[in-house]
Amino acid sequence: MDQMQKHGKRAGVKQKRNVVLPFFMGALAFICCYPILFLMTGSLMGQGEAAENLRPVFSGAEGFASWSVLPFQPTLRSYVELIFDxxxxxxxxxxxxxxxxxxxxxxxxxxxxxxxxxxxxxxxxxxxxxxxxxxxxxxxxxxxxxxxxxxxxxxxxxxxxxxxxxxxxxxxxxxxxxxxxxxxxxxxxxxxxxxxxxxxxxxxxxxxxxxxxxxxxxxxxxxxxxxxxxxxxxxxxxxxxxxxxxxxxxxxxxxxxxxxxxxxxxxxxxxxxxxxxxxxxxxxxxxxxxxxxx
Structure with a gap:
């Protein structure tokens, strides 16, 4: 009976580990990849949206920079200007x-x-x-x-x-x-x-x-x-x-x-x-x- 209980505890610990470890590794992967997502999101923002979000950083205004996961109005204008101008x-x-x-x-x-x-x-x-x-x-x-x-x-x-x-x-x-x-x-x-x-x-x-x-x-x-x-x-x-x-x-x-x-x-x-x-x-x-x- 004791062996069965020990075996059940080990199985429970292993199951928890199988759930927690992938979640932990996925969180670390997201943290590592977030700067790339940040760059891609910023490159698709319009000039006004990017400037407004980052204005406290560049102008020294009060408050904090804001950011959104997806641009409000996605555009390729920044790529066009960079490539052609x-x-x-x-x-x-x-x-x-x-x-x-x-x-x-x-x-x-x-x-x-x-x-x-x-x-x-x-x-x-x-x-x-x-x-x-x-x-x-x-x-x-x-x-x-x-x-x-x-x-x-x-x-x-x-x-x-x-x-x-x-x-x-x-x-x-x-x-x-x-x-x-x-x-x-x-x-x-x-x-x-x-x-x-x-x-x-x-x-x-x-x-x-x-x-x-x-x-x-x-x-x-x-x-x-x-x-x-x-x-x-x-x-x-x-x-x-x-x-x-x-x-x-x-x-x-x-x-x-x-x-x-x-x-x-x-x-x-x-x-x-x-x-x-x-x-x-x-x-x-x-x-x-x-x-x-x-």
């Missing part, structure tokens, strides 16, 4: 594409071979150098800003896209993530390839890259998300507005341009969402490798 948006959009593409291309050229070297070769000071990589990976941009500024200014790259692209090319995070995947390749497989007469280059391209594809893609996805949204680097190294990326377009918000700013935020979010959805499976593997080795 705001050429600066497209200039900044393509600047972001150039900066992000240049950084990712450089990391493919330099970061992947560096990760392969750390993972598969034994050389002097390898551990010390890799430890230095990890230390640099942990440092925020604010710590490295002064040294980066001095080097970039000495090289004559201030106020050019190279001031953003070159430091990003040699970011240490992709090397660390890709290296963990390269280390999982069995050494016996590489030795068999060498016995068959394969050179080191063939081993890298025909064995290393295919087997390390998950780590490479996950690292590139993470770097895309970071580079696409970078803010402090352009503010520190770029002074000419025509060179600014899209991330610097967002702060230019007033009560009269709030709708266009919301629409710009939604359009700027679309590439990041697409890249995330395309590589989220590999991204999960990369995060697991990162968390398991830090």
């Amino acid at each position: 705001t050429p600066d948006f497209f200039v900044m959009f393509w600047n972001s594409m150039k900066i992000t593409g240049g950084i990712l291309l450089g990391q493919v050229v330099f970061g992947i071979p560096a990760a392969w070297g750390f993972a598969r070769y034994r050389f002097r000071f390898r551990r010390s150098l890799f430890f230095l990589y990890i230390v640099m990976m942990m440092m925020p941009f604010q710590v490295m800003m002064l040294s980066d500024y001095l080097v970039i200014r000495r090289m004559g790259f201030m106020d050019t896209m190279a001031a953003i692209i070159l430091p990003g090319i040699f970011s240490t995070l992709p090397v660390f993530i890709i290296c963990q995947f390269f280390k999982e390749i069995p050494e016996e497989l590489l030795e068999a390839a060498r016995i068959d007469g394969a050179g080191e280059g063939n081993i890298f391209f025909q064995i290393g890259l295919p087997l390390g594809k998950a780590g490479i893609i996950s690292a590139l996805v993470l770097q895309f998300l970071e580079c696409w949204n970078m803010l402090e680097q352009p503010m520190a190294f770029l002074k000419t507005p025509s060179l600014w990326p899209l991330s610097l377009f967002q702060p230019q918000i007033t009560a009269e341009t709030a709708g266009a700013a919301f629409a710009a935020s939604v359009l700027a979010l679309l590439p990041a969402i697409w890249v995330f959805l395309a590589g989220h499976e590999f991204l999960e593997q990369g995060i697991q490798a990162y968390c398991g080795n830090v």
Whole structure:
């Protein structure tokens, strides 16, 4: 009888857990997704409605900003004005594409071979150098800003896209993530390839890259998300507005341009969402490798 009561209590606890846990996770998911819903709602509001709701924020008037889940009169006017009447948006959009593409291309050229070297070769000071990589990976941009500024200014790259692209090319995070995947390749497989007469280059391209594809893609996805949204680097190294990326377009918000700013935020979010959805499976593997080795 006691066992039946214990079994009944356990079943009741399990049933409550099955009800409470999904509700709790759903609430957290809604909280995380609410900013996106906020942006989409604001982008569909008319100029007068958005300005009226946010007037206390921009004008310093008394009271609090108000918001509604659905616009009172939905309109695509903000998107039309942004696409057809705001050429600066497209200039900044393509600047972001150039900066992000240049950084990712450089990391493919330099970061992947560096990760392969750390993972598969034994050389002097390898551990010390890799430890230095990890230390640099942990440092925020604010710590490295002064040294980066001095080097970039000495090289004559201030106020050019190279001031953003070159430091990003040699970011240490992709090397660390890709290296963990390269280390999982069995050494016996590489030795068999060498016995068959394969050179080191063939081993890298025909064995290393295919087997390390998950780590490479996950690292590139993470770097895309970071580079696409970078803010402090352009503010520190770029002074000419025509060179600014899209991330610097967002702060230019007033009560009269709030709708266009919301629409710009939604359009700027679309590439990041697409890249995330395309590589989220590999991204999960990369995060697991990162968390398991830090």
